[in-house]
Structure formats: structure tokens, C-alpha cells
Amino acid sequence: MSKMKGKHVPSPLSREALLDRIIRVDHAGEYGAVRIYEGQLAVFGDNHPMSSTIKHMKEQEDVHLERFNKLIRDYNARPTLITPLWHMAGFALGAGTALLGTKAAMACTEAVEEVIDKHYAEQIDSLDEKDRTLAETLEKFRQEEVEHKQIAIDNGAQETPGHGLLYGAIKLGVKAVIKVAERI
Template identity: 55%
Template sequence: MTPQTTPPGAATARRLPGDPTPAALLDRVIRVDHAGEYGAKRIYEGQLAILGRKHEGPVIRHMLEQELKHLDAFEKFMVERRARPSVLLPIWHVAGFALGAATALMGPKAAMACTVAVEEVIDEHYREQLGKLGTAEPSLTEKIEVFRAEEVEHRDTGLAHGAEQAPAYPVLSSAIKAGSRLAIWLAERF
């Protein structure tokens, strides 16, 4: 039996049985982040379908533009690293738009509550990924760090636009966070 080697700069924790290999981890990171950025794009498109001509339209449009840049970067990583996309993209296409539109129909503050909940989960997710990747993938980790900062900016924008004043904010936020965590778990695997 040969010992497993870890690429230089990778996180130093030992791999446990069931942990993905470094190559599988890279594939998983790119797949889930691509799916997540695609889902975020669809959420903002759903919000814009309802609120695009209202006061919040430019704010949502700005966040969408940033998500499109994130999505483009992960599409390039997919090609460069030959990572496969999530087979669940058709679900994210419908579910993302539906979540964005539904929360926007509840009002601008509910749309911002959706943004806050999703971006808090993404911040947590990106932090975990950075810890797992270590310094083994500098171009990828650099992008993730930049995108994480922009996701935190989106969360702060949502808070500044009254997210916490949305109807049933704690329940709405908890439900969206649970759904986001489930979507991450599924997209990592499928």
C-alpha cells in the first residue's frame, strides 16, 4: 500500500476515509460554485422580473452583474480543469428564479431578506472551501476570496435595505438558509 501524497500547499489535515482526493475536491469545488453562481443569477433575475422597475431595481441589477462575473469565472474554471457541471442545473434554473420572484412578490424587504440569507450561507461555504483548498490552487482561491467579499457586500446591501424588517424574517431567513445548504450539498455530489 502506497502512502497518499498531498499536493504542495494543500491543507495539512490528513485525509480520512471517505474524504475526496485533491482532484475530486477540486472538481467538487468548481461544480458546486458554478451551480451556486448560476442559482444566484437566477434568484436576481427572478427578483428583477418583479422589482426591476422599482426603486430596488438598480441595486438588484448591480448584484446580478457581479454574480454574472462570478459565473463566467467558474465556467472558465470548468473548461480549464475539465470539471463537470452539476446535473441539477435545470432544477437550479427553475428554483432560483422561483425563489427570487416569490420573495420579491412578498415585497422588497423580503427580496433583500432572501439575499441576506443566501449570502450568509455562501460566505460560510466559501470560507470552508478556502480552508480545504489551502494554497494548492492559488488562482481558484484568489477568485473565491474576491467573490466571497462581494457576496458579503451583497449581504450588507440587503441589510441596509431593510431585510430584517421583512415579514416573518427569522422564519424566512431560516428556510432560505436551509434550502441553500441543501442545494450546496446536492450540487457538490450531483
């Protein structure tokens, strides 16, 4: 019993388990990103001043998702079991923030991409030379996520009323779903 107490030290993952986890969570994340932008576009429609910018970001997310669909097959990784949740929660987050206004929609993108940028960076650090091709893919995508975050900031994300609260809540939520997708 006393062995269970004290600091929990996670055992290092095997390379296979690490890759399986990376690909599963990134696949889920890119799926969620597409759904967030779809939710925002559903609210804004085609004629909103931000719609073409959001479409541009969504098209990059489509490419990211396509790549992870392929990587899931190539690496024989297990997709997350909670895709239906992603499907709804991503869309709801996008649509919900868009309903609060343009700046809130941008704050959503800012928060999500901030977490994803850090997340990709950590994954890249955890990979070794054997997985260089995967690391290069993650780095390319990470740079596009940083671009999305900058677009959001340039379009008023940080001027959202209650920015700190909204930004913090979304970041917490995204971190939580990452933890879930890594495991199930």
C-alpha cells in the first residue's frame, strides 16, 4: 500500500507507444481544429469579413488532418475512441465563440493554437533521429499553427471583452482533451 504513495513517476514509453500516442492525439487535434473552423464558418457564413481568413486556416487544417489520416494507417496507430465527442465539441466551441463575436472567435483560435504550438514543440523534442520525417511534418504544421495564432491576434483576439477568462478557459479545455486523446 505504502508503495503507492509518493511522487508518481511515469515510466518512459517505448518508441512504438510514443509514436502511437503522438499520432493519435495529433489526428484528434487536427480533426477538432477542422470542426472548430467549420463551427465558426457556420455562424459567420460566406459574407462575413473574417470568413475568407477562417477558410484559409481551415484549408490548412484539412491538409493537416489528411496527413494524419495517412499517418494513422502508415504507423498502424489506433485512432481515438472519442471522435464523436470531438465532432460535437469542436464544432460547438467554434460556433459558440463565433456567436460571441469576431474577436471571441479569434480568441478561441489564439488559445487553441497556443496550446497546439507548445504541444507540437514538445512532441518534436521527444522524437529522435529515426523519426526525423515525422518531426519535420510536425514542425511544418507547428509553423502554420503559429501563423493562425498570429492571424487571430492581428484580428483583435486580445481585445475580446473578458479575454483572460475566455482564453484561459479554452486553453484549459484543450489541454484536458489532449490528455484524454493521448490515452483513449
